[in-house]
Amino acid sequence: MTLADLNLVWPELILAGGALALLLIGAFRKSAGPVFDVLAMLVLAAAAVAAACGDQGRAFAGGLVVDNLSAFAKVAIYAASAVAIPLGGSWLRKRGDDKFEFPVLIVLAALGMGMMASAGDLISLYVGIELHSLALYVLAAFRRDDAKSSEAGLKYFVLGALSSGLLLYGASLIYGFAGSTRFEDIAAAVQGHAGNGILFGLVFLICGLAFKVSAAPFHMWTPDVYEGAPTPVVGFFAAAPKLAAMVLLARVLSEGFGGAVEQWRQVIVVLALISVFVGAFAGLNQRNLKRLWAYSSIANIGYALVGLAAGGEAGVQSMLLFMVLYMVDVTGFFACLCALQRDGKPMETIDDMAGLFKERPGLALAMTAFALSALGLPPFSGFFAKFFVFKAAIAAGGYMPAVAAVALVGSVVAAFYYLRLIKAMWFDPAPGAVEKPPLTANAIAIIAALFSFPVVLVALVWLEPLALRAAAAFG
Amino acid sequence: MALQEIAFYVMATVTVLAGLAVVFARNPVHSVLFLIAAFFSAAGLFVLMGAEFLAMLLVVVYVGAVAVLFLFVVMMLDVDFTQLREGFARYLPIGGGVAGILVLEMIMVAVTVANQGAAGRNAVPNASGGADIPNAEAIGRVLYTDYVYFFQAAGLVLLVAMIGAIVLTLRHKPGVKRQNIMAQNARTPATGMTMVDIKPGEGIAE
Numbered sequence: 269m270t271l272a273d274l275n276l277v278w279p280e281l282i283l284a285g286g287a288l289a290l291l292l293i294g295a296f297r298k299s300a301g302p303v304f305d306v307l308a309m310l311v312l313a314a315a316a317v318a319a320a321c322g323d324q325g326r327a328f329a330g331g332l333v334v335d336n337l338s339a340f341a342k343v344a345i346y347a348a349s350a351v352a353i354p355l356g357g358s359w360l361r362k363r364g365d366d367k368f369e370f371p372v373l374i375v376l377a378a379l380g381m382g383m384m385a386s387a388g389d390l391i392s393l394y395v396g397i398e399l400h401s402l403a404l405y406v407l408a409a410f411r412r413d414d415a416k417s418s419e420a421g422l423k424y425f426v427l428g429a430l431s432s433g434l435l436l437y438g439a440s441l442i443y444g445f446a447g448s449t450r451f452e453d454i455a456a457a458v459q460g461h462a463g464n465g466i467l468f469g470l471v472f473l474i475c476g477l478a479f480k481v482s483a484a485p486f487h488m489w490t491p492d493v494y495e496g497a498p499t500p501v502v503g504f505f506a507a508a509p510k511l512a513a514m515v516l517l518a519r520v521l522s523e524g525f526g527g528a529v530e531q532w533r534q535v536i537v538v539l540a541l542i543s544v545f546v547g548a549f550a551g552l553n554q555r556n557l558k559r560l561w562a563y564s565s566i567a568n569i570g571y572a573l574v575g576l577a578a579g580g581e582a583g584v585q586s587m588l589l590f591m592v593l594y595m596v597d598v599t600g601f602f603a604c605l606c607a608l609q610r611d612g613k614p615m616e617t618i619d620d621m622a623g624l625f626k627e628r629p630g631l632a633l634a635m636t637a638f639a640l641s642a643l644g645l646p647p648f649s650g651f652f653a654k655f656f657v658f659k660a661a662i663a664a665g666g667y668m669p670a671v672a673a674v675a676l677v678g679s680v681v682a683a684f685y686y687l688r689l690i691k692a693m694w695f696d697p698a699p700g701a702v703e704k705p706p707l708t709a710n711a712i713a714i715i716a717a718l719f720s721f722p723v724v725l726v727a728l729v730w731l732e733p734l735a736l737r738a739a740a741a742f743g
Numbered sequence: 744m745a746l747q748e749i750a751f752y753v754m755a756t757v758t759v760l761a762g763l764a765v766v767f768a769r770n771p772v773h774s775v776l777f778l779i780a781a782f783f784s785a786a787g788l789f790v791l792m793g794a795e796f797l798a799m800l801l802v803v804v805y806v807g808a809v810a811v812l813f814l815f816v817v818m819m820l821d822v823d824f825t826q827l828r829e830g831f832a833r834y835l836p837i838g839g840g841v842a843g844i845l846v847l848e849m850i851m852v853a854v855t856v857a858n859q860g861a862a863g864r865n866a867v868p869n870a871s872g873g874a875d876i877p878n879a880e881a882i883g884r885v886l887y888t889d890y891v892y893f894f895q896a897a898g899l900v901l902l903v904a905m906i907g908a909i910v911l912t913l914r915h916k917p918g919v920k921r922q923n924i925m926a927q928n929a930r931t932p933a934t935g936m937t938m939v940d941i942k943p944g945e946g947i948a949e
Contacts, residue, residue, distance in 0.1 A: 277892070284899060291906070328892040369910045376903050383896060395896040402900060406907035421911075441852065463855045468848060 273327035276334045278318040279342055283379040286311030287372055294368030305357040308371035309350045312378060316346040319382070330450045331389040333519075337584075338386035340738035341515040344592050345385065348508040349378035351599055351712060356500035358708040359606045365411050374504065377403035381512035388523070390439045390449035393516060397435070397480065400509060401428050407504070408497040420496025427479070427489045435476025441469030442524075451524040458527040467531055473520065474535055480513040483539045483573060484546035487566045491554075494562035499614065500709075502558060503602025506565050507595040514572055514591055518584050521576070522742040529579060536577040537671050543570030544678035551685050555617045560685060561601060564642055567682055568594050574675050575657040578664040584739035586656035589731060593641075593653040593724065600716025601638040604631055607705035607713055615702070618689055623698025631705060632693045634717035639686040641720045644679055649724040654679070751791055757784040771817045779810045796879040 274281070290308055294300060319342035324334045353371050360366040380399030387393040405428060409421020443449050445466040446457035458466060479486040494502045521532055547567025554560040572594070575587035608615040608624075608631065615621060625632040641650035661672035719727065761781035768774040782805045789798035886894055939947060 284895075329889045331892050367910060369906055373903070373906060373910075376899065376906075379899065391893045392896070395893055395900060399896060399900050399903060402903045402907060406903070406910055409911055412911050465852045465855045468852065
């Protein structure tokens with residue numbers, strides 16, 4: 269290590285120092301408040317600026333890679349984490365469950381996700397995953413007196429530990445056959461025909477990462493955890509960690525295993541197609557919206573994986589665009605769920621949403637936008653997300669156009685449950701009065717909906733080249 | 744036969760037998776004790792390979808902490824192990840399948856290693872840079888230099904674990920009496936005593 273290495277870790281240093289300072293402030297003040305939330309958001313904003321404007325290069329003997337991809341992913345991850353803080357803070361305060369650890373854990377989770385996005389070594393890959401997962405386990409069980417929340421935390425923890433075991437097993441096989449944990453050396457070993465052992469390791473590594481992005485058939489935890497965990501925490505789960513894990517997957521596959529692209533492409537395609545169909549068909553008989561959106565996120569990860577499987581610059585670019593647009597949608601949707609309460613009870617099922625348009629037209633319009641966007645209807649952002657993925661898949665040639673076509677069938681099936689939600693909101697009679705939504709959640713929902721349409725048209729003008737620049741190093 | 748070889752065969756045999764005993768022992772406490780024996784002989788094998796730091800780590804962490812923790816859990820939780828074994832026959836096919844796949848993989852990996860010499864070809868660079876220094880010192884040289892990033896991040900993982908444990912379990916109960924040494928020391932006869940004039944037949948309200 270040299271002092272120059274420290275220049276590259278500014279985002280991580282800011283987040284780690286910020287988390288420690290926040291922990292001290294919280295421990296002495298003994299209570300969290302909006303001011304504390306703002307402080308945590310400032311820490312994340314400072315880290316995002318440092319990530320966007322900092323130097324690029326490799327540090328710590330290749331353990332940390334700072335390039336356009338990591339900068340792009342870090343800014344998106346830190347932004348999504350910053351949005352989760354006021355959303356969760358106001359939601360928990362309303363229920364008398366606010367603790368100052370909530371923003372601190374989100375900052376630490378963001379730190380872990382940033383490490384994942386710029387991991388250049390199996391050790392930083394694993395430490396980053398563990399850092400953010402541990403914080404997420406605690407966040408899932410944050411309402412510890414709520415049985416469902418505790419159940420969600422425990423389930424996530426046990427299954428997460430299992431997937432970490434798979435991942436470590438794979439990592440140790442790869443280390444054994446490549447003789448190094450660094451992605452560059454692994455790539456050299458793969459080129460030098462290190463044999464099948466290293467591919468065994470890769471399959472296990474992909475399984476562990478597939479669990480983190482909840483790709484089928486490693487999705488079993490998703491519906492239960494989404495249903496039980498506090499609603500704003502679910503909004504956070506579905507956004508930033510998935511992007512971090514997808515970026516990590518892209519980096520491992522193209523930096524470490526670029527030489528074995530034919531082998532891993534098959535695995536990713538299988539994961540993608542199973543995810544799309546499990547997400548589409550299993551979502552059909554879900555009435556609970558949090559469970560429904562869990563299946564929706566499984567299906568959406570499937571599309572992102574199609575983009576990744578397409579490979580090359582265009583594939584990674586489409587994956588990045590898809591994930592960023594999806595993150596805005598899903599955050600907005602869960603902000604809506606946070607905002608809505610009827611007769612003192614959170615509105616969590618499709619039937620609860622009946623007649624929403626007459627009572628809260630703003631939120632109903634926002635939710636309609638998110639549903640149509642998840643469905644992939646133009647001119648909403650989800651359409652552009654899918655468009656880029658399918659374009660990359662068709663350009664990739666081989667069997668990828670067929671894969672794209674099959675995935676499209678899955679998205680037609682999924683249209684049913686999105687339309688059912690819209691029908692309930694617009695045409696069904698309301699069973700009771702909806703309470704006035706809290707300001708923060710309402711604002712986040714409306715802003716996200718405006719992004720979904722029409723801001724996305726403007727945003728894509730600069731998002732697309734940015735994502736292309738981020739993906740340029742891969743292919 | 745050299746002394747080293749005798750030591751290797753003794754310890755390898757003990758490791759394998761203790762490992763089998765962990766699985767087959769009827770009493771869970773015996774299982775944990777056999778596990779400790781397996782750890783100890785594995786540590787001996789590490790010493791034979793010249794990895795004395797790893798051996799110490801195995802003894803300190805696994806024997807000293809993990810195995811003792813197991814022992815506590817087994818003894819304190821009073822798990823009904825006959826009940827746990829009930830589904831044995833039912834889950835045997837699927838469990839056997841998974842175990843079979845793992846065994847097959849290990850055999851394939853071992854064959855590959857035997858044929859190609861996996862790490863032998865891409866030899867792991869020696870942390871000590873080839874110099875003849877003990878490996879505890881070699882690890883010490885890189886831990887805070889090349890590996891400082893991972894090391895600090897691992898520290899943060901532990902911090903998150905600690906925060907998590909506090910968030911999920913700490914409860915501030917009102918009305919719990921705690922010892923306050925400062926208050927005790929500051930107590931004088933003037934503050935510690937009150938003179939009460941009790942009226943006959945009423946007692947003290949407190």
